[in-house]
Amino acid sequence: MELKQKMKAWIVMSRPLNVLSIGLASLTGAIMTHAHINDLKLILLFASPAIIGAAGNIINDYFDAPIDRINKPHRPIPSGIIKEEEARLASIILFIIGTALSLPLGLMPLLIAVLASVLLYSYSYSLKRRGFIGNITIAFLSALCFPFGSLSTGTFSWTIVFPSFYAFSLILGREIVKVVEDLAGDSVAGVRTLAIMLGPRRASLLSILPLMSVIILSPLPFLVKIGSFWYLIIAISGVDVPLAYSILKMLTWKGIDEVAKVRALLKVPIMAGILAFVIGGAG
DSSP, X not given: OOHHHHHHHXXXXXXXXXXXXXXXXXXXXXXXXXXXXXXXXXXXXXHHHHHHHHHHHHHHHHHTHHHHHHHOTTSTTTTTSSOHXXXXXXXXXXXXXXXXXXXXXXXXXXXXXXXXXXXXXXXXXXXXXXXXXXXXXXXXXXXXXXHHHHHTTTOOOGGGHHHHHHHHHHHHHHHHHHHHHTHHHHHHHTOOOHHHHHOHHHHHHHHHHHHHHHHHHTTHHHHTTSBOHHHHHHIIIIIIHHHHHHHHHHHTOOOHHHHHHHHHHTHHHHHHHHHHHHHHBOO
C-alpha cells in the first residue's frame, strides 16, 4: 500500500477542519480575556485541544468500524487502508500528547484536557450508543473549548458564556442531523438514537430547536456591547443565514439524502461564529 494513500487516510480520520475549529475555539476563548499571551502559550492552547480532538476522531472511527462498513464503507478502516489496532494505538498516543501539552497551561486547563480525553473515549466506547446523551456529550465538549482557552491565560472572562452557548446549541443540532443521516447503520448496530426512537422526520424537526436558539440569541453580544458592529454583520451573514437555510431544508424534509447536505452546510456557521468573536469582539 502506498505511503501517500495511508497518510491521506490518517488525515481523513483526524478530520482536519474539525480539529482546526477546536484549536481556533480555544484561541478565541483566550483572545476574549484580553490578557497578554506569549507565543509558546498560544501554540500550546491551540495544539492541546486540537490534538485531543484528533485523538477523539480516530478512536471514534475505531469503534464505529462495524457501523461504517454499512454507512460509509469508503472510510479508512472499513476500506482496509488503516488497521483497527493502528487506529486504537494512534488515538491513545495522541490523547497522551494532547493532555501533556496542557501541563504548562495550569491546573484547570489540565483538568479540562483530562476530562475531555475521558469523555471522548467514553463517547466512542459507549455513550454514542445511548442516544441523546451522546449528542449532549459532544455538544458539551465543543462548548468546553472556550473556557479551556480562557483559563489557559490565567484568567477567566464571563463573555465566553456566549460562544460556549452558541457552540453547544449549534453542535447539538448538527449531532441530531448526523444521527438522521446515519439511520441505516445505527439500526443494524442497535444504537438507540433519536432518529430510531422518534423516526427520522421527527428527529429532523427536533434538530431545529437548538439551531433556532442560536439565531434568536445571536444579537445578544452586540446588544450588551461585547460584540461590535462587525460581530453583528458576520453573525448574521455567516451564522444566521446558513442556519435559517438549514432549518428550512429540515422543515421541508425530502429524505435522508437531503440531510447529508444540511450536515455539511452546518460546518459554515461553526467557523463563521468563531470568526465573529475574533474579529468583532468589542471589549
